[in-house]
Amino acid sequence: MISQNRTIGIGLSVFGCLFMFIGVLMMFDRPLLTMGNLLFLGGITFLLGIxxxxxxxxxxxxxxxxxxxxLGIFFVMIGWTIIGLIIETIGFVGLFGGFLPSVLNFLRFVPGIGTITNHSVVKKISNFIGKKQELPL
Structure with missing residues (x-):
């Protein structure tokens, strides 16, 4: 059973990603991107513990x-959104890239998304990415 802290962490992380996505759609809106970053970091803290x-x-x-x-999060907060997002994306891939194979394997079994991930082109890319099966923790 999932504990209450983990449930809150998942919710905060999902809302953080949603705010980041909406912030990018709204032409790099700084308040939405900042709120997404803070919610995501709070969610990670609730999921893993301090x-x-x-x-x-x-x-x-x-x-x-x-x-x-x-540094990318800081640049987003002070208003250099595009530069901040580029730097933050590099850091994000470096930090959380090890989780990507597990996420891709999970998405293969989700109804609706699984049909997309099992498409031949997407499957070749995800098999290339999913070769390493070790978690960073």
Whole structure:
């Protein structure tokens, strides 16, 4: 059973991604992007817990990638949205790229989305991405 903190974390992370998506659709609206970033970080903290979040973000091998991620968030907050999103995306892929194969394998079994991910072109790309099966935690 999922604990209450994890349920809140999933909700915050989903809303954070939704706000980020809407912020990009609204021509890089700074308040929406900032709110999405904060909700996403809060969701990750609720999902993992404070101690595991700290160890995930501040590992010695990932400190440069973490600094890129947080620098991108800072640039979005001060108003340099496009530059901030580019830097933040590089940091995001560096930090959470290890989770991508697991997410792709999960999406293959979701009704509706599974038909898209099982399409021949998307399947070739997802099989290429999903070759490494190790989680970063």
């Amino acid at each position: 101690k595991r979040t700290k160890t995930f973000f501040f590992q010695k091998s990932k400190i440069k990638i973490t600094s890129l991620f947080f």
